[in-house]
Amino acid sequence: MQITRASEYAMLGLLALARRPMGEVVMLDVVAGEEDIPVSFLGKIFQSLARGKLVKSSRGSGGGFMLVRTPESITALEVIEVVEGPVSLTRCLDEDTGCEHASGCALCGLFAEAQDRVKEVFSGTTVAQLAGRHIPGGMVRNARGRERIVFRSQQSQAGSSLAEKSAV
Amino acid sequence: MQITRASEYAMLGLLALARRPMGEVVMLDVVAGEEDIPVSFLGKIFQSLARGKLVKSSRGSGGGFMLVRTPESITALEVIEVVEGPVSLTRCLDEDTGCEHASGCALCGLFAEAQDRVKEVFSGTTVAQLAGRHIPGGMVRNARGRERIVFRSQQSQAGSSLAEKSAV
DNA sequence: ATCAAGCGGACCAAATTGGTCCTGTTTAAA
DNA sequence: TTTAAACAGGACCAATTTGGTCCGCTTGAT
Numbered sequence: 001m002q003i004t005r006a007s008e009y010a011m012l013g014l015l016a017l018a019r020r021p022m023g024e025v026v027m028l029d030v031v032a033g034e035e036d037i038p039v040s041f042l043g044k045i046f047q048s049l050a051r052g053k054l055v056k057s058s059r060g061s062g063g064g065f066m067l068v069r070t071p072e073s074i075t076a077l078e079v080i081e082v083v084e085g086p087v088s089l090t091r092c093l094d095e096d097t098g099c100e101h102a103s104g105c106a107l108c109g110l111f112a113e114a115q116d117r118v119k120e121v122f123s124g125t126t127v128a129q130l131a132g133r134h135i136p137g138g139m140v141r142n143a144r145g146r147e148r149i150v151f152r153s154q155q156s157q158a159g160s161s162l163a164e165k166s167a168v
Numbered sequence: 169m170q171i172t173r174a175s176e177y178a179m180l181g182l183l184a185l186a187r188r189p190m191g192e193v194v195m196l197d198v199v200a201g202e203e204d205i206p207v208s209f210l211g212k213i214f215q216s217l218a219r220g221k222l223v224k225s226s227r228g229s230g231g232g233f234m235l236v237r238t239p240e241s242i243t244a245l246e247v248i249e250v251v252e253g254p255v256s257l258t259r260c261l262d263e264d265t266g267c268e269h270a271s272g273c274a275l276c277g278l279f280a281e282a283q284d285r286v287k288e289v290f291s292g293t294t295v296a297q298l299a300g301r302h303i304p305g306g307m308v309r310n311a312r313g314r315e316r317i318v319f320r321s322q323q324s325q326a327g328s329s330l331a332e333k334s335a336v
Numbered sequence: 337a338t339c340a341a342g343c344g345g346a347c348c349a350a351a352t353t354g355g356t357c358c359t360g361t362t363t364a365a366a
Numbered sequence: 367t368t369t370a371a372a373c374a375g376g377a378c379c380a381a382t383t384t385g386g387t388c389c390g391c392t393t394g395a396t
Contacts, residue, residue, distance in 0.1 A: 001169075003257055004258075006353085038356085041356085043374085050374095057373060057374085059371085060363025060371065061363070065373090091173075092176070107180070109301065110293055117285035118257075131274075209385065209386050211342070215344075227343080227393045228393055228396095230341080230394080231341045231342060231394075231395090232341075233342090
């Protein structure tokens with residue numbers, strides 16, 4: 001279960017759509033600007049989201065992207081799997097290759113359990129829930145135009161486990 | 169939380185030691201042979217394990233590796249962190265860089281929770297427990313010598329979620 | 337002394353990540 | 367009916383990570 005930038009950006013992009021009235025069409029560079037994502041990369045990601053039927057695109061002037069499902073119905077797991085494909089925590093759990101350590105490999109069971117826990121968390125969280133907690137960030141409009149503001153001090157909310165420094 | 173071959177091999181290597189009486193010294197190529205791991209790569213990994221005080225090495229003839237702690241006291245999480253370093257599910261949770269999406273990034277919270285679940289699983293499993301479930305596998309001796317045997321049919325035990333094929 | 341074994345650094349190829357860029361198509365609007 | 371706006375999709379790219387190999391060095395037992 002590898003969470004890359006692409007998944008992060010996909011979720012942030014969906015949050016940008018979810019903040020708006022359902023069905024509203026938003027241009028790529030607007031989303032990219034709000035969430036501070038490279039627009040060309042976000043384009044690729046939204047292509048995936050469109051193929052995965054999470055958003056619909058319309059072309060031509062006045063075009064852009066809109067949600068095709070309610071934010072309440074889209075889980076984080078769906079988003080991740082649409083952009084990353086059917087991912088797995090290790091190659092042991094990969095659909096194609098499978099575990100190569102053969103017969104009684106105890107590790108597979110362990111990894112499978114860990115992966116299931118992760119999937120539980122992600123499948124139990126919807127875009128709507130995230131949107132509720134999310135403040136767009138990145139760019140903030142002030143008197144002189146657009147300026148990047150970063151609140152380093154707020155990182156600590158990210159998780160208790162961040163503090164534990166282990167051996168390297 | 170990225171589980172690479174190195175972590176897998178490290179655990180398998182420790183299992184090989186755990187199968188033996190505590191304190192027994194085992195050579196690298198014996199472990200590598202039992203678990204079907206490239207010996208030179210396993211050497212690197214055991215160097216890490218030695219630095220992480222999970223095993224002790226002795227050099228010269230008759231040398232090899234031995235556990236310095238009981239299999240019951242070594243958790244999977246420790247092993248992973250010794251070989252991979254302080255890993256995180258995403259860059260958002262990385263100690264150094266931290267979340268770059270600024271202020272109210274809801275994703276960090278989500279990722280942190282998922283990561284904590286994974287850590288729970290790994291910190292709740294010991295090498296001893298794994299050793300109990302593990303059958304060395306990989307190589308099986310038969311009449312004509314050594315032959316690689318793979319039990320494809322046993323993959324399915326790895327997790328129910330493996331079957332769900334999502335769009336790519 | 338000598339041989340067996342791990343140590344540690346240099347090196348390597350392949351895959352993945354995180355993008356960019358350019359040439360289409362589609363569509364709305366002038 | 368142009369034309370310009372906007373996404374689609376493929377090619378390409380550099381940097382990093384992964385998964386190793388190799389070789390000369392050091393250590394330790396006989």
